Amino acid sequence: MKQSLFNKKNLAWLVIAIVVFFVIQFLIDARVINPYYRVTLFWICIFAILGVSLNIIIGVTGQFSLGHAGFMSIGAYSAAVVLKMMPDYTGLAIGMAVGLIISFVVSFIVAMPTLRLKGDYLAIATLGVGEIIRIVILNMTITNGASGISNIPFLVNWPLMFVFTVLAIALSANFKNSAIGRACISIKEDEIASEAMGINTTKYKVTAFVFGALLASIAGALYATSYYVIKPETFGITNSINILVIVVFGGMGSLTGSVFAAIVLGIINIVLQPLAELRMIIYALALIGIMIFRPQGLLGTYEASISSLFDFKAHLKRFSKAGKEKA
Amino acid sequence: MQVFLQQLVNGLSIGSIYALIALGYTMVYGIIKLINFAHGDMYMIGAYIGLVSVTVFKLPFFLALISTMVFTALIGVVIERIAYKPLRKSTRVAALITAIGVSFFLQNIVSRIMGAKIYTFPSVLNNELYVVGGIRINSQQLVIFVTSIALMFLLQLIVQKTKIGRAMRSVAVDQDAARLMGVNVDHVITLTFAIGSSLAAAAGILVGIYYNTVNPLMGFAPGLKAFVAAVFGGIGIIPGAMIGGFSIGLIETFVSGYGSTLYKDAVVYIILILILIVKPSGLLGKNKKEKV
Numbered sequence: 001m002k003q004s005l006f007n008k009k010n011l012a013w014l015v016i017a018i019v020v021f022f023v024i025q026f027l028i029d030a031r032v033i034n035p036y037y038r039v040t041l042f043w044i045c046i047f048a049i050l051g052v053s054l055n056i057i058i059g060v061t062g063q064f065s066l067g068h069a070g071f072m073s074i075g076a077y078s079a080a081v082v083l084k085m086m087p088d089y090t091g092l093a094i095g096m097a098v099g100l101i102i103s104f105v106v107s108f109i110v111a112m113p114t115l116r117l118k119g120d121y122l123a124i125a126t127l128g129v130g131e132i133i134r135i136v137i138l139n140m141t142i143t144n145g146a147s148g149i150s151n152i153p154f155l156v157n158w159p160l161m162f163v164f165t166v167l168a169i170a171l172s173a174n175f176k177n178s179a180i181g182r183a184c185i186s187i188k189e190d191e192i193a194s195e196a197m198g199i200n201t202t203k204y205k206v207t208a209f210v211f212g213a214l215l216a217s218i219a220g221a222l223y224a225t226s227y228y229v230i231k232p233e234t235f236g237i238t239n240s241i242n243i244l245v246i247v248v249f250g251g252m253g254s255l256t257g258s259v260f261a262a263i264v265l266g267i268i269n270i271v272l273q274p275l276a277e278l279r280m281i282i283y284a285l286a287l288i289g290i291m292i293f294r295p296q297g298l299l300g301t302y303e304a305s306i307s308s309l310f311d312f313k314a315h316l317k318r319f320s321k322a323g324k325e326k327a
Numbered sequence: 328m329q330v331f332l333q334q335l336v337n338g339l340s341i342g343s344i345y346a347l348i349a350l351g352y353t354m355v356y357g358i359i360k361l362i363n364f365a366h367g368d369m370y371m372i373g374a375y376i377g378l379v380s381v382t383v384f385k386l387p388f389f390l391a392l393i394s395t396m397v398f399t400a401l402i403g404v405v406i407e408r409i410a411y412k413p414l415r416k417s418t419r420v421a422a423l424i425t426a427i428g429v430s431f432f433l434q435n436i437v438s439r440i441m442g443a444k445i446y447t448f449p450s451v452l453n454n455e456l457y458v459v460g461g462i463r464i465n466s467q468q469l470v471i472f473v474t475s476i477a478l479m480f481l482l483q484l485i486v487q488k489t490k491i492g493r494a495m496r497s498v499a500v501d502q503d504a505a506r507l508m509g510v511n512v513d514h515v516i517t518l519t520f521a522i523g524s525s526l527a528a529a530a531g532i533l534v535g536i537y538y539n540t541v542n543p544l545m546g547f548a549p550g551l552k553a554f555v556a557a558v559f560g561g562i563g564i565i566p567g568a569m570i571g572g573f574s575i576g577l578i579e580t581f582v583s584g585y586g587s588t589l590y591k592d593a594v595v596y597i598i599l600i601l602i603l604i605v606k607p608s609g610l611l612g613k614n615k616k617e618k619v
Contacts, residue, residue: 064420113604120362124558125603127551128596135593237551241427248424280435287428292413295421 017166021159028158037270038158042226044266045161046219049168051246051258053215058244059253060176061208062188063115064123067130068243071107071213073137073235075099075220080149080230081142087153092225099217106133107213111206130240138232148231149224156226164222168215172255175211184208188253249290251297260299329461334584335577340468340537342576343475347530348553349560349568350482351523357499357563358519361411361422365429366527367550371543373399373528374448374535375437381451388451388536392474395532396525403524404517411520412513430547438543445542448535471533478529479569482522486565495519499563552579555599561609570610 024041027033033041054068075096082095114125137143175181183204186194195201224230246265250257268286272279290298348370355363377395380386386394410429414422455466486492497505498515506512534549535541556575560567575595582591602610 058420114600117603117607120356120360120562121558121603121607123362124555125600128555128600132593132596135590135596139587139589245424245427248420252420277435277439280431281439284428284430284432284435288410288425288432291417291421291425291428292410295414295417 013170017162021162024162025158039226040266040270041158042156042161042222043269044262045165046223046226047243047246047266048165048259048262049219049222050216050243051250051262052169052172052255053212053219054243055247055250055253055255055258056172056175056184056208056215057212058247059251059258060181060188061184061205062191063205063209064119065126065209065212066123066237066240066244067110067126067128067133068212068216069235069237069239070130070133071103071216072220072223072239072243073133073230073232074103074106075217076224076230076235077137077143077149077220078102078217079221080152080224083153083155083225084149087155089155091153092155092221095224096218096221099221100214103213103217104210107210108206111209112202115202115205115209127237127240130235130237134232134236137235143232146232148229148234150229152224152228152230154225154228156222161222161226164218168218169255169259172215175208176255180204180207185253245287248297249287251299254297254299257297257299261297264298330584332460332462334580336462336464336468337584338577338580339573340471340576341580342573343472344530344534344537344572345549345553345556345576346569346572347475347478347526347533348549349556349572350479350565351527352554353557353560353562353565353568354495354519354523356557357565358495358516359411359415359422360419361426362554363523364423364426364550365406365433366523367546367548367553368430368433369399369403369524369546370527370531370534370549371437371541371546372402372433373524373531374541374545375441375531376528377532377535378446378448378541381449388470391451392529392532395528399528399531400521400525403520407517407520434543434546441543443543445540448539448541450536450539452536467537471537474529474533478526482526483565485522491515491518552595555595558609559599559602561612564609564611567609567611 024033028038050068050072054065057063057065057068076099078099079092079095082098083091085091086094110126110129114122114129117125138146143149176185183194183199184207186197186199187201187204191201220235246261247258249265250259250261268283269279272282275282348366351366351369352363355361355366373395376398377391380391380394381388384391406429410425411422414425452467452470457464457466457469486495494505494510494515495518497508497510498512502512505515530549531546534545552575553572556571557568558571559574560569560571562568578595578598579591582588582594586594606612
């Protein structure tokens, strides 16, 4: 059965997206979201993209990657280098394209051999890849070494950020629900069984990994243009762990969970800001507490309920239609 | 040749530190299959307790080492009981995130109590320089090397020759079967954490003496290196961790000695990835056959 692009579900999503967009745009215009909060808003968007993209690799395909920040840094540095030469939107577009190409090549080369590894061994190998990328950037002249690139033109605004975030989430959701996504899920559940069913496991694992890396590179480009300064140390293992925390916190395999976790962590950050040092202690305790009491993450694998939300909506529509007809 | 031998000496002393930390990683992994990310921070805690016992209580080196190891082992046990024990039955990634949480917690609680400043470690050992055939060895390097070798020997003795060591080995092979044979698995796991933490603490105090400084974030990078070392030698295998630790230390010093300091970490990781691809279970690991 072929679905048209503008079926009810997609239109409903579109409406939700537009409503969210205008509500937040209104809050920005009304100065409820001041520039200080806007930093957090952009943080949430960027880490939602990163969380969703890593979730495709870890939660959907079951391949434990700890080097996601490496691909983010490729995107960030490509965008920053190009933006320094061409400080306008064309520059941003070219920078993103360059980042995508480099990320594609690097992730493909990395994925081919390392995805043979399983579980913790894969985790440590990808961790190594992330660190190697960081060290290479640290030693290149075009990236300005340890001091990083500063005064990157600030080009990002709420509409741009929102469009990229929504696109990334929509692409990921499509990926998960497509034939490729189902193959990936079967690899996560049982690699040997899916191979026996005729699934080319290497191909799908590499596809998922490259897909995640490309999205991470986009997120990196957005990061570069919204924070003025990028340094190699920003993209170390700590950042990969932050992204992993978002994925696990929200629920592995649940894209909704990743977005939700990015929002929750962003808000926690803002609320705890005045506490300074205590902030990290509370954050750490919250992390331990949630893992002890809710090890499957905040939403578990709650994705299914999104479609039930649609069903609910459909019911509601039918209900209201029936109501109107009656009236 | 002289440069080579000099690098060898330096590499072995830093390698023995990595090996001590890697042992804790590998023991915990061998028993409950948890990558204990907080292990690097136990090493940091060890360094701080060592600092307090040397400056506040004025203990001599040997007593300070023992008391630090005992205290850190106790802290390790408390952490295991509170944070990891409730997660025995849950997924491994949940336990991993908990370990990361514990790591953040330890770093920040220490910087809250002690302040984020960098402390100088008093020189408790007189630092004499021996020159043997043109190679300079200072007494601190000797102490580090001898202490680590002694501790590794002791550990090997405990694991191979005692009853509790046999229990540990049996739990590592099959937890359920060990439980059926009457092994108290929880005690074994707790003891593993205690031993691992005390080894990390020993590494911490030795590094404090060697580099003279202590700070709350000092555990992160060596922790990561030690973990790489554990994987390098075959995670879960005790002699593997020692070999891995020394190899990483040697590779690092040779790369910075002959090549560039900037690329030493990159070379370590590239070798790690190559080893994992060629022999995924590490240098000493046994290849497991895939079963359906």
